[in-house]
Amino acid sequence: MKIKPLVITLFLFSFLHINIDARILNDREWLTKTYLASLEGKILFVGVNYYNADYHTYVKTPETYETLDFIPERSKFGSPYKHHVGDFLTFDPGYKYDHICLFGVLGHFGEIAEGQSYNMDTENAMTQALEHATSLLKIGGTLQVGPNRISIPKFNTAYWQTRLKKYPLNKYSIISNEFGACNMLWWGKKIRD
Ligand SMILES: C[S@@+](CC[C@H](N)C(=O)[O-])C[C@H]1O[C@@H](n2cnc3c(N)ncnc32)[C@H](O)[C@@H]1O
Numbered sequence: 562m563k564i565k566p567l568v569i570t571l572f573l574f575s576f577l578h579i580n581i582d583a584r585i586l587n588d589r590e591w592l593t594k595t596y597l598a599s600l601e602g603k604i605l606f607v608g609v610n611y612y613n614a615d616y617h618t619y620v621k622t623p624e625t626y627e628t629l630d631f632i633p634e635r636s637k638f639g640s641p642y643k644h645h646v647g648d649f650l651t652f653d654p655g656y657k658y659d660h661i662c663l664f665g666v667l668g669h670f671g672e673i674a675e676g677q678s679y680n681m682d683t684e685n686a687m688t689q690a691l692e693h694a695t696s697l698l699k700i701g702g703t704l705q706v707g708p709n710r711i712s713i714p715k716f717n718t719a720y721w722q723t724r725l726k727k728y729p730l731n732k733y734s735i736i737s738n739e740f741g742a743c744n745m746l747w748w749g750k751k752i753r754d
Contacts, residue, residue: 588707588741592664593619595737596705596748602659605629605697607649608666609638617641627654632678650680650689657699663690664707665744668716682713688729695729698751703736707744721745 589612597619604626606616617623617640628639631648645652649666667687669679681690687708694704706725710718718740724730725738725747733749740746 585740585742586746588664588744588746591739591741591746592705592707596662596746600660600703601625603627603656604660604662605658606640606662606664608664609635609644611638614638648680650686650693652693652697654697657702658697659699659702660705661694661698661702662705662707663694664705665709666690667706668708668710668721668744669712687724692729695732695751695754700751700754703748703750704730704733706730706747706749707741709743710740710745711743718745721747 593616597616599621601621602625604620604622606613606626606628607630609628609630613628614637616628617626620626623640624642626640627643627645629645629647629649629652630636630639631646633646636644636646645654649663666679667681667690670682681687691704691706698704708716708721710716710721725745730747730749732751732753734752735747735749737746737748
């Protein structure tokens, strides 16, 4: 007699679960096939690893695709056209970009782990990074913010849902605001300085 309500509950739960999952995108598929594939002009992709080595092939203008990482050994994974070694927080190439990508560089601990380190791991440093990205972008240019929403419990999905609406991202009109399995997939167009 008690089996039926249990079966109904399980059925409803599994249905709900499928619907929640359906909203979660494959981070890298979205990044390469939707986001990068639509970019043209001066592009800055911040932070590289082995899986980024062919990312210049996805954008419409590979020759104007630039990368940046503060670990010199990672240069081999950067753009074959222009790679910079340096800290994004103080990076100043002397010109502005049409697109800047901050995917996978926010929402991690600062310690060196698996050969990589992060310095944009406090609220202040993350705000500084978003301000700096905004100052390096042309008006009409776009910013992708893809923080990890799993690594640091206090910087979880709920935190980012609120944070992504605040300064300086309130200077952007939203192009896309989705969830990846590990990262937020926020993308906006700068409408004012
Ligand atoms: C997870 S890896 C690759 C990130 C890459 N954007 C992606 O697709 O996931 C993070 C890289 O970002 C670099 N990085 C983190 N903070 C940085 C900063 N402030 N300036 C330059 N590189 C940074 C690290 O050195 C590391 O190589």
